[in-house]
Amino acid sequence: MTTEPAPPPLAESVDYIRSLGKESAADVLRRAAATGRVAVQPRCGVGGHDAMRALLGTLADQARPDLLTITIDSHTRLGHFAQARRLAHLSPRELNGYPLVAHGWRRGRELNELVGVPVQIRHGSPDARLMFEVAVASGITSFEGGGISYNLPYSKDVPLADSLAAWAEVDRRCGELAALGVTVDRELFGTLTAVLVPPSVSLAVSVLEGVLAARAGVRCLSVAYPQGGHLAQDVAALRAVPVLARRYLPAGVEVHPVLHEFMGVFPRERGNAEDLILYGALVARLGGASKLLTKTYQEAFGIPDAAANAEGLRLAQRANSPLLGFLAVDEGAAAEELAWVLAEVAELVEPVLAERDTAGAVVRAFAAGRLDIPFSASRHARSEVIPRRDPTGAIRILAPGRLPLSPETVRRHRAQLRLGDGPPDLTALHLELTADINYFPLLFGEHRPAPAPRAAAPEAGVRASA
Amino acid sequence: MTTEPAPPPLAESVDYIRSLGKESAADVLRRAAATGRVAVQPRCGVGGHDAMRALLGTLADQARPDLLTITIDSHTRLGHFAQARRLAHLSPRELNGYPLVAHGWRRGRELNELVGVPVQIRHGSPDARLMFEVAVASGITSFEGGGISYNLPYSKDVPLADSLAAWAEVDRRCGELAALGVTVDRELFGTLTAVLVPPSVSLAVSVLEGVLAARAGVRCLSVAYPQGGHLAQDVAALRAVPVLARRYLPAGVEVHPVLHEFMGVFPRERGNAEDLILYGALVARLGGASKLLTKTYQEAFGIPDAAANAEGLRLAQRANSPLLGFLAVDEGAAAEELAWVLAEVAELVEPVLAERDTAGAVVRAFAAGRLDIPFSASRHARSEVIPRRDPTGAIRILAPGRLPLSPETVRRHRAQLRLGDGPPDLTALHLELTADINYFPLLFGEHRPAPAPRAAAPEAGVRASA
Amino acid sequence: MQQHDAAPRVVILGVTASDAHAVANHLIAHALRGHGFTVVNLGTCTPVSEFAAACAAHPAAEAVIIGSVNGHALEDLRDLRDAKATGAIGCPVILGGNLSVGSTKDEGVHSRLYDLGVDRILEDPAELPGLLDEWRARRSAVWSRAAS
Amino acid sequence: MQQHDAAPRVVILGVTASDAHAVANHLIAHALRGHGFTVVNLGTCTPVSEFAAACAAHPAAEAVIIGSVNGHALEDLRDLRDAKATGAIGCPVILGGNLSVGSTKDEGVHSRLYDLGVDRILEDPAELPGLLDEWRARRSAVWSRAAS
Ligand code: B12
Ligand code: B12
DSSP states (O other), X not given: OOOOOOOOOHHHHHHHHHHHTOOOHHHHHHHHHHHTOOEEEOOOOOSSHHHHHHHHHHHHHHHOOSSEEEEOOHHHHTTOHHHHHHHXXXXXXXXXXXXXXXXXXXXXXXXXXXXXXXXXXXXXXXOOHHHHHHHHHTTOOEEEOOTTTTTTTTOSSOOHHHHHHHHHXXXXXXXXXXXXXXXXXXXXXTTTTOSSOOHHHHHHHHHHHHHHHXXXXXXXXXXXXEOOSOHHHHHHHHHHHHHHHHHHSOTTXXXXXXXXXXXXXXXXXXXXXXXXXXXXHHHHHHXXXXXXXXXXXXXXXXXXXHHHHHHHHHHHHGGGOGGGTTOOOOHHHHHHHHHHHHHHHHHHHHHHHHSSOHHHHHHHHHHXXXXXXXXXXXXXXXXXXXXXXXXXXXXXXXXXXXXXXXXXXXXXXXXXXXXXSSOOOHHHHHHHHHHHHTHHHHHTTOSOOOSOOSSSOOOSSHHHHO | OOOOOOOOOXXXXXXXXXXXXXXXXXXXXXXXXXXXXXEEEOOOOOSSHHHHHHHHHHHHHHHOOSSEEEEOOHXXXXXXXXXXXXXXXXXXXXXXXXXXXHHOHHHHHHHHHHOSSOEEEEOOOSOOHHHHHHHHHTTOOEEEOOTTTTTTTTOSSOOHHHHHHHHHHHHHHHHHHHHTTOOOEEEEOTTTTOSSOOHHHHHHHHHHHHHHHHHHTOOEEEEEEEOOSOHHHHHHHHHHHHHHHXXXXXXXXXXXXXXXXOOSOOOSSHHHHHHHHHHHHHHHHHHTOSEEEOOOTTTTTXXXXXXXXXXXXHHHXXXXXXXXXXXXXXXXXXXXHHHHHHHHHHHHHHHHHXXXXXXXXXXXXXXXXXXXXXXXXXXXXXXXXXXXXXXXXXXXXXXXXXXXXXXHHHHHHHHHTTOOSSOOOHHHHHHHHHHHHTHHHHHTTOSOOOSOOXXXXXXXXXXXXX | OOXXXXXXXXXXXXXXXXXXXXXXXXXXXHHHHXXXXXXXEOOSSBOHHHHHHHHHHOTTOOXXXXXXXXXXXXXXXTTHHHHHHTTSSOSOEEEEEOOSSSSXXXXXXXHHHHHHTOOEEESOGGGHHHHHHHHHHHHHHHHHHHHO | OOOOTTSOEEEEEEEBTTOOOOHHHHHHHHHHHHTTEEEEEOOSSBOHHHHHHHHHHOTTOOEEEEEEOSSOHHHHTTTHHHHHXXXXXXXXXXXXXXXXXXXXXXXXXXXXXXXXXXOEEESOGGGHHHHHHHHHHHHHHHHHHHHO
């Protein structure tokens, strides 16, 4: 690692991007949407540069994904560049991702040129301005993040105003690139804290980030939604994305629904993990996702090796099988979930969008708990909203905290959770929540279920029958 | 390979089988049927004994199938034991299966003891009497075959009367074993010549073999049906098995529907082959098969290596996923196919069963073409029946030859094939048949389709849309 | 052993001794008949001796066309060397199919098959008529040279 | 540094510096509170210096309980050796989570973590109350021996 020259001026990077002659991520997504295929993409990042080259090469060879990824390590995500650089030097295997800023844009170009498909940067940085410059200089124009979704799940104490401002800069840069003829695909991390995230909370955050991004000049948005595990609910959430886009985003912006294969606690047994991987892929197909981010059978254990990663991709690709035309979702149930989630998103975002300064309104709403996420990593969300799974496995809102949900919505969730009127028993709740978090391992019989909760027990439904 | 001692007396083998303390194949099938799981089994056989040990070990380890197989080589199948023995000695890799008779029952026991699950012998021998003795002495009590289904697809000039007599001996031996308390699972090879086999032809042969086997004393029958490729038709064929069993077989006989993953020309591209493997497994689930025989992504090329075999098993096992409860077949279409296939089987088997000497009646019917199979390897079937795929991909009967199908049945098939009244144009037919045989490679776009046929072209349907 | 162009062109077709795969055999027979050949189809499971007997019965046969897909070509054709050497099979032998066991193919098998007396290994049955025509033209050329 | 049994039992809880995984932290805090502990929860992304500052602010803390699941435990706890050596962190340190990068774990990492000053590595958070009770009992035994 020698000293890195500053990234070249934008116009030069634009020329470089053109000279690559590659499809852009936006092109791939557009083609997927047009043909009804789901584009498939892994997460992948290791600390060493040569190891990263090998990883990308293996995945491209063995699994032919539609897009590839550079997943960034945690130090770089948090802006601890010196630490990342030191480890990249001394002990790259101890990094849980590729330290792009440390390796620099010339190595970024090398990685980009290594593979025929577009590459995306996936990270989790509240302030990604420098990383974005390095990415663009590397010729990479697909970039995940957002001022809310890359703050609250990813850091403890970065004020939302700061992360929103930093991401507004990135998004304006996307506008400049658009003016120069380069469309940046900006994926919004609707996955948030990944565990029991109510679909309306995920989508509301993405709508707000999308509105801000579009205003700043972004022209291609991928709205990621984390598979929760309930078929109709997940399909509805994906189908909500284009509806919400028409409702809240300007017409000139392309919007792609993206599914993240289950992002919570994964089963440990290989076969069970693979069942879940396939299920996620089928959900992406049924929900009309343009893209799917895959998991691997090693998810429960640690960062996967290349072979496991390739196998996860290959399994997920089966969802594009022309032989599965007979797959169908219960359309009635999906329509009902869709109507509910659209109404809830409206209840959450419309008060914020009604204010003049949207970014400021977002900051104030989170401070006041009128926007909120469960299990926040950050102090800047209250995490007063408490999710639970209903007896069918769908993620519902047990306690809305201060979310401005209508009484009707709140009542519906409580009814779906078979709740009485009294306050929840906190000890029981803890056990129940743990069971809900461990939903899939339990469904596969991997753990003994947590002691029977004292509150209303689940009745029929997937879990009960497993 | 030393000189093999004669197999021990039956009672001694029975003691040995008991001493193994293993579940029998019949137990595994019963458990699968009871729990609604599909038991999964590979085909596997290599020439060398150590190589065979390694193969079984690898498959058991890497894929944990519910049953394992010893697939026998072609020389042994045809009774060319000396040739098989010579190759087992000199060049075992040149054998396309495990020469069990040459290796002998003591090595058979070794293989059987190597794995925890029951082992089946799959071969294709018109006369399997010696092999059956070796199998039983090896403690193996799951044995594929039948006097029709292991003759016509597997040899050129063995009279049906001879193969029926040889298999009657095997089946009587099963009766003796039943009397000693050992249930032999006898799988009937309804797959026949595997290519474009009309479901009613497959099922009719199995009904007749089943009737003969039950009379001889067999107590557990697996009725194998080869996936044809059309969902409703395949599901209906599997669902027909228990109905036919109730109709034509004595009540004391257990009958299990078994699906053979697509047995015809496989796609060559790995992903396409894997799409087909998964599809087959899902058909088994939807059709209520007790067992599934898997294929591998190397099917188009040759006998698979152990790793590919294990991957095929693992992919097929996904069909047992508890997350796929939402899968459904068009029940109306399946019910219609079921009614049709039951009627056709009745038209084919009832005249034969009406005669006093069933085996003799079978011989006479094949000689006269009143029973028939397409693409026979044997001179003892006429192969006047000509199958074709209809525009939806279902396998229909273009020309019934001398099959005693009702005029109504014949008319329906012709209508499904969109045929006029004139005789078929033979050159066009050849091209069309070739296209039907290459259905899946073509569906996946692997070959350029054969030149447009001159007869009625397919209209809507799977193929057209691929 | 001169031939009239008008005489029916005969070929002998079959599948190797241990091989019961019938479908390609059915289709190839049909296609060759469509090209005007008289096909003596011995079908599946045909040992070399049976091919030789057919050659004796059909001395005008232009070629023996053998399919083998079960991987046993080498073993099943062991007797071919003798049959060719003794003239029991006098006409050229064309072989096609899946010629060895396993999913990765060792091209050494082809030279061993040529050593046994196979004259041409083809991949695609569609090449058969062209090859037969080419050989006939070359035969005619030889004969006319002999005649001149 | 004697303690009254009636006094609230304090523990310091947090996740390592580069690690934003919050769920286990939320659940462990809740469970320990359920067991009667006063939990000073520093949350995610907590550098060693912040644990040390909490120790200074809460001298009665029985333990520092650290989670790390993103694989960066070794790097994130580099400063622990100094903090323990200087007494900046005086109470025992319990560590749990997913302690190294990758899907196959090298147990050498555990000894390196013990070298850094970790006192106990646990798998299951449910073992925490038992361990804390055991340590308290052993501390009491030491004190009573000192008092006698
Ligand atoms: C249908 C089938 C069967 C049917 C056959 C029914 C019948 N009697 O015809 C059944 C189920 C009975 C069967 C049995 C067996 N089969 Co099988 N079968 C197939 C399958 C699925 C399709 C074959 C077919 O009909 N294709 C359609 C025809 C038109 O094409 P083709 O035969 O492949 O031939 C093409 C070329 O080879 C070439 N060709 C063929 N002959 C000739 C001749 C000439 C002169 C030329 C130029 C070209 C040529 O042109 C054809 C068109 O492209 C293939 C796998 C596949 N391809 O997907 C396996 C396959 C051929 N079978 C195989 C084997 C080994 C067997 C068994 C020995 C069982 C076993 N151990 O697995 C037994 C055979 C027993 C015996 N005594 O021979 C192997 C061969 C393995 C190898 N070479 O390494 C294959 C490849 C499957 C595999 N991957 O393991 N089989
Ligand atoms: C949800 C999740 C996320 C969410 C976290 C949201 C949030 N802020 O909380 C999101 C999506 C944001 C995320 C991000 C990342 N994640 Co993450 N994530 C998970 C996942 C799926 C579940 C974690 C979880 O919440 N589990 C539920 C809780 C209750 O259990 P737990 O955290 O696993 O902890 C258990 C034990 O470890 C132990 N334990 C934990 N802490 C402590 C403390 C003590 C004292 C004790 C005794 C025990 C203990 O007890 C718990 C219960 O059994 C796991 C994989 C899995 N397990 O299935 C990956 C996983 C932990 N993540 C991982 C990684 C690497 C990351 C990223 C760095 C991205 C990347 N490179 O892939 C970033 C983190 C960035 C950062 N700065 O840290 C890796 C860790 C890899 C490794 N060690 O080799 C995992 C294993 C996934 C994988 N296979 O790659 N992640």
